[in-house]
Amino acid sequence: MSIGKLFKENSGKLVVEIVSRDSEVSALKDSFKELEAKSQDAAIEKHVPYVEEVDEGYLVKVGKETKHPMLAEHFIEFIEILVDDNFLYRKYLKPNEEPEALFKVAKGSKIVAKEYCNIHGLWKN
Numbered sequence: 001m002s003i004g005k006l007f008k009e010n011s012g013k014l015v016v017e018i019v020s021r022d023s024e025v026s027a028l029k030d031s032f033k034e035l036e037a038k039s040q041d042a043a044i045e046k047h048v049p050y051v052e053e054v055d056e057g058y059l060v061k062v063g064k065e066t067k068h069p070m071l072a073e074h075f076i077e078f079i080e081i082l083v084d085d086n087f088l089y090r091k092y093l094k095p096n097e098e099p100e101a102l103f104k105v106a107k108g109s110k111i112v113a114k115e116y117c118n119i120h121g122l123w124k125n
């Protein structure tokens with residue numbers, strides 16, 4: 001399934017997303033590299049998104065004890081959750097905002113959270 005796959009331009013910062021379920025992505029391969037979401041973080045600044053179920057839905061923080069920086073030159077660009085492989089919700093962030101997102105959505109049984117750091121790339125829980 002290609003839905004939600006992200007690709008980054010080889011010679012720039014452009015990130016594109018596959019939005020159709022059965023799309024052919026080979027056309028992108030010459031100029032773009034697929035972003036593989038990392039889930040293990042040994043650095044002091046934490047990238048792995050931490051999902052907390054709350055009354056209204058889901059609160060996602062980056063990271064759990066130590067917040068990721070939100071500086072102009074290094075920040076979390078967006079946080080997203082995919083609920084039950086059907087509903088994709090995304091919050092875009094700016095420098096100086098909190099590295100977290102509250103998604104007031106219907107709950108599901110399978111939650112995959114991802115976040116994109118402008119320096120360190122894509123991460124998932």
Ligand SMILES: [Fe+2]
Nearest residue numbers: 117118119120
């Ligand atoms: Fe980072």
